Amino acid sequence: MILIAIVIGCILGAVIGISAPMIPYTYSGYLAIAIIAALDSVFGGLASTVNKNFDLKIFVSGFFGNAILSILLTYLGQKLNVDIYLAAIVVFVGRMFNNLAIIRRYYLEKWTNRNQNQTQEQTTGEEK
Amino acid sequence: MQKEKKDYIVMSIIIGVVCVILLAVMFMQFKTVEETDITAIENMREVELRTAISEWKTKYEETAEKLEANRKLIKDYQEKIEKNEETSSLIDYDLKESDMILGKTDVYGEGVVVTLEDNSECKVTYSDLIELINELRYAGAEAISINDARIINMTEISQPNGVMTINSETRVHSPYVVKAIGNQTYLSSTLNLKDSGFIDTCRARGMTIKLEQVKNVPILKYNGEMKTKYMMKGEEKE
Incomplete structure (x- = not known):
């Protein structure tokens, strides 16, 4: 069910995105930072799913809140002539790597566990 | 569930x-980035910036030149204005001076007042007044009036049908008060010359004549029109 929703959402989003009008270049910087924030939330969500403590409220609020906050910070930085978006990128990308590492470890563990089980089964079978 | x-x-x-x-x-x-092609924009921007800078520089120089030229113009104009003011004030002064000389303004100053009066013995004639004016002018009188009728350069004194007129319209009667502005001493001494002087000759004829030296003689302006019809400015024309 969730997978279907994700697939349909992705296709729909892609279609909408392609057919949507182009944004002015000035605002594409804000959009990029918002995308990074959203992606960070998505990876965070994936990681929490893997850890089995996924909370929809936290995910949705993080998804939108981070995006909006990062846009606001970028805007503020532009007003102050400080590249605040760099800090946002560093934080978000760092967290993304952390989350990716969690996911990777989980699946690696799972994989190694399965391999071990298989070998154990094989060895037990041979013993039998 | x-x-x-x-x-x-x-x-x-x-x-x-x-x-x-x-x-x-x-x-x-993605679309935005792809279509705007960031690197191309960056490169273009550098070039554009360079050209823009040079453009602005030339524009600035042009504007600065224009500004300088305009400033110069303003300065010139100001000088001209000042000059004009000078000339206009000079012209104004000249005008006032010539108005005064012509008799278009009321004037006052030191001078003499000569009063001629008819009596049973002798009547004042226009030739007496003309002579008196001539004498006064000779003595350096700057402004003269008879019974407050200003004597100007075109003044005539005539006596058609026994009525004395000055400037062809002002009628004057005895006593004739002749005011003259000028050096008091010169005026009075010229008139007072012994025997041949105006006063003595008049007295010899039995005329009543009185000479006063006055510190502040007021002489009124000429009220009529000053018209020229045949006179023209400039050199002779064929």
Whole structure:
């Protein structure tokens, strides 16, 4: 069910995105930072799913809140002539790597566990 | 069981919506980035900036030149204005001076007042007044009036049918008060010359004549029109 929703959402989003009008270049910087924030939330969500403590409220609020906050910070930085978006990128990308590492470890563990089980089964079978 | 299923559906929908939003925004961004081609823009921008800078520089120089020229113009104009003011004030002064000389303004100053009066013995004639004016002018009188009729350069004194007129319209009667502005001493001494002087000759004829030296003689302006008809300015023309 969730997978279907994700697939349909992705296709729909892609279609909408392609057919949507182009944004002015000035605002594409804000959009990029918002995308990074959203992606960070998505990876965070994936990681929490893997850890089995996924909370929809936290995910949705993080998804939108981070995006909006990062846009606001970028805007503020532009007003102050400080590249605040760099800090946002560093934080978000760092967290993304952390989350990716969690996911990777989980699946690696799972994989190694399965391999071990298989070998154990094989060895037990041979013993039998 | 039912509630869990509902929650599950809601979660799926929300995640789907999130995916829609994320993908839509991402693709929009991709499109924007692709179509604007950041590196090309950066390069172009550098070149553009350079050209823009040089353009602005030339523009600035042009504007500065224009400003300088305009400033010069303003300065010139100001000088001209000052000059004009000078000339106009000079002209004004000249005008006032010539008005005064011509008799178009009231004047006052030191001078003499000569009073001629008819009596049973002798009557004052126009030739007496003309002679008196001539004498006064000789003595350096700057302004003369007879009974407050200003004597100007075109003044004539005539006596048609025994009526004395000055400037062909002003009638004057005895006593004739002749005021003259000028050096008091010169005026009075010229008139007072022994035997041959104006006063003595008049007295010899039996005329009543009185000479006063006055510190402040007021002489009124000429009220008539000053018209020239045949006179023309400049050199002789064929």
